Amino acid sequence: MAIEVRIPTILRSYTGGAKVVEGSGDTLNDLLTDLDSRHAGLRGRLVTEAGALHRFVNVYVNDEDVRFLGALDAKLSDGDSVTILPAVAGGAFGFAAAAAIAQHNTAAGRRTPVTVG
Template sequence: MAAVLRVPTVLRPAMGNQSALEVEGATIGEVLARLTETYPSARAQLLNEDGSLHRFLNVYVNDDDVRYLGGLDAPVSDRDEITLLPAVAGGSH
């Protein structure tokens, strides 16, 4: 099944400078695993060393944050739109 992945500007250099690409996988975990096989240099921006979802990456399936859909187990269906957006965070300390 193919879903569309929308890539933010800051991640494009690690993903062939594409703004959107077709991805395969039944879950977000499968999609990201295949993505990092194709674009190994993107791995550090997508996943932690232990393979969990990077703390400072927001992943959405259509309008929903995957953290509320099971994280890497979040299901992906044909024609879903997956959006990656780096978290925007910081602080005074």
């Protein structure tokens, strides 16, 4: 058995157009290294030069966001399903400034309530 990996449209140029590929590894980091040996360049689109998971992608193991599973250290088992999606984000303001404000708000424990209707 292997680990099934779902590839988003924007990265299918690395997989010869394939939507689903297979790989193996004990952690997400190992899996991405294994995939890169057959799909050269794919890892570089997901992992920064500093060795962290890129801000522009979401990676899920089964139904969990890997950011809550240890990111690149997330443990994998045969039969797991990994899904890669482009993170959808943006906005009028520079990202660094927005992130700083978000962190500040979190630190202060402030949350804007959702208004319905």
